[in-house]
Amino acid sequence: MSTQTISPDIIDAHTAKSAVDAALLNFLEDRRKNSGRRQMAGLIDLLTEFMAGGKRIRPALTVLGWQAAGGESGESAVVRVAASLEMFHAFALIHDDVMDDSDTRRGRPTVHRLLAGQGADNRTERFGLGAAVLLGDLAFAWSDQLLHTAELAPGQLAAVLPLVTEMRTEVMLGQYLDLEATGELTDDIDATLLVNRYKTAKYTVERPLHIGAALAGAGPEAMAACTAYALPLGEAFQLRDDLLGVYGDVRDTGKSRLDDLRAGKNTTLVALALRAGTETQAARLRALIGDPHLDEAGAEEVRGLFAATGARDTVERMIDDRYRQALRALDAAPFTAGAVTELKHLAVTATRRNS
């Protein structure tokens, strides 16, 4: 991302990330000092390590939403709210990995695997699962503490809290829809796009932008412009994620490209392949996707079917359509010029990334 300063008063993307990282580290260090218990310090260390690996996309969007709506002073409160969203995201990821029983995240074992320890047996696996649920719960509680201690003005708090509630509820509904769909493959493309909308587009892009914009006192028009940009871009972001889950390199993505296939994730990519494929191709996809013992050869066969059915190309086209739609929304948005430049830049990195 550009490190150009947009205005003397407005922090640039690089500075924003550093400021959010510093806010998170300070907060965790404070909690460690006040924990009083060895066990709590251990959990905080684990959370600190886990959080070191994030892309900070939600905090970046919070700061950009604020800038887009003309925010000029009170950066420290914005940074703290942005840090709160990142802490909430740590909660969401830790629980997501428990629910999906994933092995790796951000290039390391997942939190429940780390807590279970090496050579885990049934008992330590249960411990890992329970302790990871709890560490996620702590991150949730602490994301709320970060928000409450951001020293927002009463009007800011009143504008932000309903958005935070909806963001939380929406991502949980998205996760639930995802969970329901997992393991039951369908060619219902709309159903997969609905999960995408709740789980990613609203949660990862729209709500962080809204929350940042609300901090700057944005009116309905600016909020609607955030949505017009965020939903197509968020969908494109998730579609890219679906592709990376199958085609990505673990050295870039930090997670195995067998996980989604083994778990039987009913992504848009999968639904498109089932819809476009012959009966034989669809049957083969159903046999392979969701097999917990799927190996690299099986995954390669799935990738071949995604290519042969045209599903991969269709997803690339859908990403491109949505990318363009997001850019068009920016042309009509009542945003500050500097923020528009940054949001365009972000639209590229979110859809063209390899990690």
Added chain:
Amino acid sequence: MSTQTISPDIIDAHTAKSAVDAALLNFLEDRRKNSGRRQMAGLIDLLTEFMAGGKRIRPALTVLGWQAAGGESGESAVVRVAASLEMFHAFALIHDDVMDDSDTRRGRPTVHRLLAGQGADNRTERFGLGAAVLLGDLAFAWSDQLLHTAELAPGQLAAVLPLVTEMRTEVMLGQYLDLEATGELTDDIDATLLVNRYKTAKYTVERPLHIGAALAGAGPEAMAACTAYALPLGEAFQLRDDLLGVYGDVRDTGKSRLDDLRAGKNTTLVALALRAGTETQAARLRALIGDPHLDEAGAEEVRGLFAATGARDTVERMIDDRYRQALRALDAAPFTAGAVTELKHLAVTATRRNS
């Protein structure tokens, strides 16, 4: 509990419970109306049924704390905060049952069992677990929404929010200590009392009282008096719970009296028996407690060992000591007379109950 009205302006315990129930039902009904999705409505129904069975001890203590500190007007805000704590408790119980892999709660299958469905296989069990984690997360998010929409005065909010944060963090630490201790039986009585303190005494009694008192603008003296009453009573409450977990009748408690023993819960009762028992008795206890296939005959043998080692009598004596200590604290407390009467009454029901 008494239904006598303490003052014309102050709601009595029975009215408080009804008011909290009404606030919870209204809130859930609102969320159902705005959910937009069939799946969300289903989750809300499940949560509503789950919440119907609670004793509402934390909301009662919130209202009593407020009354004790001289609260006289603004009942509706107090009721809403009390409802928020009950919603948080739904979150804590749903996750607790996932972590302990319990079968029953409040006389019904636990939430993760209900979500897994009857005749659950491996896949539906994973679904039940994941969906229960999510439903707990939703209850957490909504407890926060109940709090934010209580229309508290700025001073009330500033007094309450740090207490809410500590309450959340403390119960999670308590759960973590409990999880660490489960399955690794020790005769470390202090360690079991430490878990008790975080998991129950502070969470169930001290913090709800504090939060209620803070809503009435309580100063340090009243807050300290809440603690002096709450910690011994809360410990006694948990010690009673430990006994009920082994000796209670499922028709009263709503949960199997094999669950704690099968899970290998390292309660104070267990630690006392291991400490006081002969080597043979201790070895027998270690063989039986934590055996996932323990049957009623095995449980009866454990109960016999709790009696023979004197552990059961010691726990009864500890409950009685703490009950008296809580009453003495009330004698010295700067509380309103009506609230003292109610708190004494509550000390009896919390320590003498059979459910």
